[in-house]
Every structure is written in C-alpha cells, then in structure tokens.
Amino acid sequence: MAETNHPFYEQHRGAMEAAMRQRLDLAEATLCERAHLTDMDGIRQEVMNEFEIVLTQMPYVGGAVSRMSDFFMRLIGFMAISRVLRRHGVPLPVIGDIERETYKAQLLTVPEAERLASGRQFLSSENQILLREQAAKSATESHQNEFPEDFVYDFVEPGPGDTFEFGIDYRACGFCKFAGRHGDKEILPNICGLDFDAYATRGIHLERTQTLAGGASHCNFRFSRLASD
Structure with missing residues (x-):
C-alpha cells in the first residue's frame, strides 16, 4: 500500500474530506435507526480514519484529463463507510440502503x-x-x-x-x-x-x-x- 496520496488527489483532499463529513451528517439519523449504532462520534472518527487509508489506495488514472478521476473522487469514500459498517456487523443490504439514501440526500443539496x-x-x-x-x-x-x-x-x-x-x-x-x-x-x-x-x-x-x-x-x-x- 502506498504511504502517501497522489499529488492530484492531495490537491483535492479538502473537498473530498468535506464531502465525507457532509455524508456522515446526512447519514447520522439513518445509522442510528437502521444500523442501530449509537456512538456516532466514534463512528465518524473511524470512517474518517478509514478514508485516510482509502486515499492512499486510490489509483491515479490521469487526473483532470480523465473523466474517471472524478468518479473515483466522488464515490471511493463509500468504500471507507462500507468497511467500517461491515466491521460493526451491519448487513450488506442495509449498508447499501443507507449509502444510497445518503448519497441521494447529498446530491439534492445542489440546486x-x-x-x-x-x-x-x-x-x-x-x-x-x-x-x-x-x-x-x-x-x-x-x-x-x-x-x-x-x-x-x-x-x-x-x-x-x-x-x-x-x-x-x-x-x-x-x-x-x-x-x-x-x-x-x-x-x-x-x-x-x-x-x-x-x-x-x-x-x-x-x-x-x-x-x-x-x-x-x-x-x-x-x-x-x-x-x-
């Protein structure tokens, strides 16, 4: 595993972290109700720690000249969320529902x-x-x-x-x-x-x-x- 982020992703790190924090805000109620998690501060920190790992694992596919770079930057964070929820025993279908509901809510914050x-x-x-x-x-x-x-x-x-x-x-x-x-x-x-x-x-x-x-x-x-x- 790489120890550092690719410079292209490091350049966009702040925006990606902000998007992750927004997702966790939007997901909090659902995580409590559907995943039966109570220590939300702990879950937030665990997800953000896992996201740091994911950032070092993200493959570089051409940066700004490749449309697929945006796909990775927008969606790879859900890998971190999924990993953490799996470790807490949340069933895969429930993880999928939570992530889709959260992502839709996040998308709808755009006018x-x-x-x-x-x-x-x-x-x-x-x-x-x-x-x-x-x-x-x-x-x-x-x-x-x-x-x-x-x-x-x-x-x-x-x-x-x-x-x-x-x-x-x-x-x-x-x-x-x-x-x-x-x-x-x-x-x-x-x-x-x-x-x-x-x-x-x-x-x-x-x-x-x-x-x-x-x-x-x-x-x-x-x-x-x-x-x-």
Missing part, C-alpha cells in the same frame, strides 16, 4: 437548476464527442499500460428502435479492480447502486441490466432524458 444543467451537458452532442474520444483512448494498449487501474469502455450508438440517446459499455471497471486488490468485493455492488440516483437527480434515466461486479462481461449503461412529471 435543481444546477443539477439539471449538468444533466443536459452530459447528454449534449459536445459531451458525446468527448465520450467517444475517451472511450477509444481507454481501450488503447498505451493507455492501459500507463493506467492499468483505469476503466475500459466503449461508446454505444443507438440502433433502429432503441429509445436511449447513447450508451457506455464498461469492459473493465476501476472500482472492481480496486475492490479485488483491497478485499472489498462483497461491498462493491453497493457502490454500483449509487449510479441510478447520481443520474436521476440530474434528469437522466439510467437503464442497466448487468454489471461486471455481478459477474457479467460488461456493465451496460444506457442513458436517456428522464421524463418530467
């Missing part, structure tokens, strides 16, 4: 207009061009040699009769690699479950019927605009 604007940008033709380029790059031998812990994915164009705007097939997952390396495979599906709210709160419908974590050959993400009420 709706800002969230929906982010969703429109994600679905935009300009972003699809970028996704195609990064998908092609992710599959190159040179990129995989330089960043072996990165995601590998294909951009999927809709065919006749398809209702989605575009898709992404992840053939290798950075979180799966991380989990396999650090003994977190059993908590990995809970991380996958966070994706649905991450997109829905931005006005995007995600359809996904299989995951690498579930034993499939790839994760099949399909994106479309979420129907308004």
Whole structure:
C-alpha cells in the first residue's frame, strides 16, 4: 500500500474530506435507526480514519484529463463507510440502503437548476464527442499500460428502435479492480447502486441490466432524458 496520496488527489483532499463529513451528517439519523449504532462520534472518527487509508489506495488514472478521476473522487469514500459498517456487523443490504439514501440526500443539496444543467451537458452532442474520444483512448494498449487501474469502455450508438440517446459499455471497471486488490468485493455492488440516483437527480434515466461486479462481461449503461412529471 502506498504511504502517501497522489499529488492530484492531495490537491483535492479538502473537498473530498468535506464531502465525507457532509455524508456522515446526512447519514447520522439513518445509522442510528437502521444500523442501530449509537456512538456516532466514534463512528465518524473511524470512517474518517478509514478514508485516510482509502486515499492512499486510490489509483491515479490521469487526473483532470480523465473523466474517471472524478468518479473515483466522488464515490471511493463509500468504500471507507462500507468497511467500517461491515466491521460493526451491519448487513450488506442495509449498508447499501443507507449509502444510497445518503448519497441521494447529498446530491439534492445542489440546486435543481444546477443539477439539471449538468444533466443536459452530459447528454449534449459536445459531451458525446468527448465520450467517444475517451472511450477509444481507454481501450488503447498505451493507455492501459500507463493506467492499468483505469476503466475500459466503449461508446454505444443507438440502433433502429432503441429509445436511449447513447450508451457506455464498461469492459473493465476501476472500482472492481480496486475492490479485488483491497478485499472489498462483497461491498462493491453497493457502490454500483449509487449510479441510478447520481443520474436521476440530474434528469437522466439510467437503464442497466448487468454489471461486471455481478459477474457479467460488461456493465451496460444506457442513458436517456428522464421524463418530467
């Protein structure tokens, strides 16, 4: 295990720690009710200590030029939460429910207009061009040699009769690699479950019927605009 954080992550350390503290604030009531934990000060400290370990374990996948760096920075902290709750005997399904409820609450602290604007940008033709380029790059031998812990994915164009705007097939997952390396495979599906709210709160419908974590050959993400009420 590395003893220090990568400089890129160290640069964003303050923001990541603040996000973790906010999650713990939002999760406190649920942790008491669903996980039956009472020493919340102790749990907070234990999670933040574990997060320090996770930070040293985070793989560098290209920094600001890679869209997947943001995925790691936003979601890897849930590995720390999961590890601590598992040590306290909280069942995996309960951990998943707590994390998803907490993440959704955190996402909803962002103003709706800002969230929906982010969703429109994600679905935009300009972003699809970028996704195609990064998908092609992710599959190159040179990129995989330089960043072996990165995601590998294909951009999927809709065919006749398809209702989605575009898709992404992840053939290798950075979180799966991380989990396999650090003994977190059993908590990995809970991380996958966070994706649905991450997109829905931005006005995007995600359809996904299989995951690498579930034993499939790839994760099949399909994106479309979420129907308004």
